[in-house]
Amino acid sequence: MTPRTTRHLTSVFLVREGSVLLLYRRGSRAIADSWVGIGGHVEANELGNPTAAALRELHEEVAVISDHVDNFNLRYVALRDTGTELRTTYYFTADLRPEAPVPTECTEGDLRWFDLAVAPPELEMPPTAEVAFAHWWAVGRCDEALRFILIDDGGHVTGPV
Template structure:
């Protein structure tokens, strides 16, 4: 039986630095790797992933909604992970404060944008960041599906999310 899991993630910037978490080696998901803040949607957040990402930002950094500017949904990633379909809502935003709290999920660090991709990052998150750093902020949402390229290598395929009724 295939299960579904919904998640929300925040790619946070302060100036030209991006907030990254070096995940604790004791974590189940991506132990010891670098990632952004985020987590699973609670049942009451299913229809409001923005509320979930703001909750996760607060839980993992101490930043409140009033410390976040220009929060916008930029990506939706869909992938199959064993018997689980994962749908992840990825938001980008700027922080008005640089001071962040601590979390037991890992260590938080502000990383200069040009150094971000030099970290050990999970494959799908690396592909997302490569795409974002190439395409930049966009007025539309990108949908990424994990799969394979023509040579059989792992890949993420990007498509603009478009409402056909509005075209």
């Protein structure tokens, strides 16, 4: 077995008035340019608290602070084996409060609100984001369950379970 490094990431699907905010991230160290939730790397001092990392990333990337959101919940934990790296991504959802400022720009790429009332668009997404987002859109929005996703080094997907 090849020794693997690890990488820990967060991603938040931010919901407001029947739409979800996604970021077309450009120039990432970890992924090709693609659509993702708002998030990024978990810092060493946050390894035991991915919620703090997700809230920090929301603030850094789109100026949303914890007082701006309700129903902030961890919804999916994904583990992806790239063959050289084990990537753990913590996927959260949150509702942007009606009185909170609406994010319109991000230095990491382009923001776009997607209407939750229509079929989900075909989007280029990293592997675990694609699985988590599709499941959340179709099923996960209707409950508060925590689910797990595993993608092995051959690309085989297990989950959400």
